Amino acid sequence: MQDSMASLSVSPAAAGGSCFAHVQQAPEDPILGITVAFNKDPSPVKVNLGVGAYRTEDGKPLLLNVVRQAELHLVSDESRNKEYLGITGIVHFNKLSAQLILGSDSPAIAENRVVTAQCLSGTGSLRVGGEFLGRHYSGQKIIYVPSPTWGNHLKIFPLAGLEARTYRYYDPRTKGLDYEGMLEDLRAAPNGSILLLHACAHNPTGVDPSQEQWEGIRRVVREEKQFLPFFDCAYQGFASGSLDNDAWAVRRFVGDGGEVFVAQSYAKNMGLYAERVGALSIIVKEPAVATRVESQLKLVIRPMYSTPPTHGASIVTLILSSKKWFEEWKEELKAMADRIRSMRHELFNALKERQTPGNWEHILNQIGMFTFTGLSKEQVEYMRREDHIYMTLDGRISMAGLNSRTVPQVADAIHRAVVKFS
C-alpha cells in the first residue's frame, strides 16, 4: 500500500531535493533583531538601547535578590516534585496574581467572577485570551489596538481569529496622547468591538492617559460602545514604582462591574523574562459564567501546550505569599523604577547642556521603560552606523539600557544626528 502511494506522488526529497527548498529567508524580528545586529558589532563602545529588559548601572542584567532567595528555597525543599500542573497552572499563583492586579479587596474576586489561568508570560496570556475570544466572544471579532503599539499585538490577534485594527493614540507633534483622536476613532468603531489597552507604561511611546482621560475612555467603552476592554499589563510597578498606582486603570474598569480581560507578565517587574511567567484573568458578570468560561479556557490551552511550566510560577507564588519577600520585592521594584527615572533626568540634562535643537521635555514626561524620542529612521540608522548605538527604527529607546557612563555618549550621538538631519 505504502509502495503504491509513493509511486503516485514523488516528493522532492525522494528526488534528492529538500521539501523545504522553497522556504524564503524570513526577516529578523524588528526588536529581537536589534540584539542580533548589536552582538555582531565588534565596536567596544557599542550601546544597546533596543531591548526591553532592565539593566543595572553597570549595564548588566539583574537577578532580583528576592528571586534568588525564593529559588534557593525551592531547590532545598525536598517535598517538591516535577509532576504536571493542571491545565490552568498553580491555583495559588492564579489567586495571588488576580489579587495583585485587581487588588486584594476586589469585589469581583470575592464574588467568584474572576477566572485566572497561569500562562506563558505576557505573550502567552495575550495569545490564550485572543484564542478564547476568537472562539467564544459574542460581540465583534475585531480588536482595536493603539497606533503605535507593541509590534507583537498585530501578529498575535489575527492568528487567534480576530481582525486587528488600530486607533489613534500617539501625537507626534506633542509627543503625548492624541486623546481627541483616540476618542474619535473609538466612537467610529463598531459597537461591541474588543479594545486593547496598555494598562500602564505604554510600549513603545511611554505615554499613558491621565486618570481623568482614563475616565473618559471608560465612559466611551461602557456607556457609548459596549466594547470589551482587554488590558495588556506588562509593566505593573515599572511605571510609577507602585504596584497599586500602575493597576489603577484596570481596577477602575473592573470596579464598574463590566467584563474585562487582563494579561499580566512577570518578565519585567520580577526580572523573570526567561521563565515565562504570566497570567490571563477574565472578569465576567456572574459566577456561573465564570465556571463555564474556565471550562472552555482549558479546551483552548490543552491543545496549545497542555499545561504550563512550574518553576517560574513557583517563584512568584513564594514571593507574593510571603509578607517579608513581598515587601522586599516592592523595594527592589521601586529601585528599578527609580533608576529608570533618574536616567530620564540625566539624558534630558545632557541634551540641554549640549543645546540639542528641539524640545526634549517628553523624555521627562513619558513613563516606564521606554522613551519615544521622536528621532527619525534616518537619524536612528545614522546613530547605529556612526556611533554604534542601537535602538528600534521608530526611535524608541530603553531607558533601562542607559547608565551614567553611557548617557554622555548617547547624548553626543543624538545631538550629532539631530543637527545633521534637522
Ligand SMILES: Cc1ncc(COP(=O)(O)O)c(C=O)c1O
Ligand atoms: C506591551 C507589552 N506586552 C506584552 C509583552 C510581553 O512580554 P513577555 O511575553 O515577555 O511577558 C511586552 C514585552 O515587551 C510588552 O512590551
